[in-house]
Amino acid sequence: MKLEELSTERLIKEKRRIDAELLKRGEVMTFEELKAEANRQGYNLVKKYQPMPKLKRCPICGSLAYVRYGDIFYVACKKGCLIGPKVSRYNKVQSKSKLESEREAREAWNEMVEKGEK
Numbered sequence: 001m002k003l004e005e006l007s008t009e010r011l012i013k014e015k016r017r018i019d020a021e022l023l024k025r026g027e028v029m030t031f032e033e034l035k036a037e038a039n040r041q042g043y044n045l046v047k048k049y050q051p052m053p054k055l056k057r058c059p060i061c062g063s064l065a066y067v068r069y070g071d072i073f074y075v076a077c078k079k080g081c082l083i084g085p086k087v088s089r090y091n092k093v094q095s096k097s098k099l100e101s102e103r104e105a106r107e108a109w110n111e112m113v114e115k116g117e118k
């Protein structure tokens, strides 16, 4: 059956049937297939591995900095002269993973140091 031969009405019905068919197929798509399809469409379902940003040294004394963990993450100078922006793991809407919080705290510290350098 060629689609060209169908009336508009039949064509719409045919399209709906195909869409339903695709939807049905989508439900049984394996994760690998879904990933391949998403990649083809330009999505990236799998987070690419990103190393933790390396901490810049304290802009005041030049000491190493370290990450403080907890409900609030932040980076601080080992000698105690400076504390970076605080990243809260929890707010009313969501909670962040520890890795995500650490990354944010590290990025915020580095950004602060970079701004100070300019």
Ligand SMILES: [Zn+2]
Pocket (backbone or CB within 6 Å): 058, 059, 060, 061, 062, 063, 077, 078, 079, 080, 081, 082
């Ligand atoms: Zn310092």
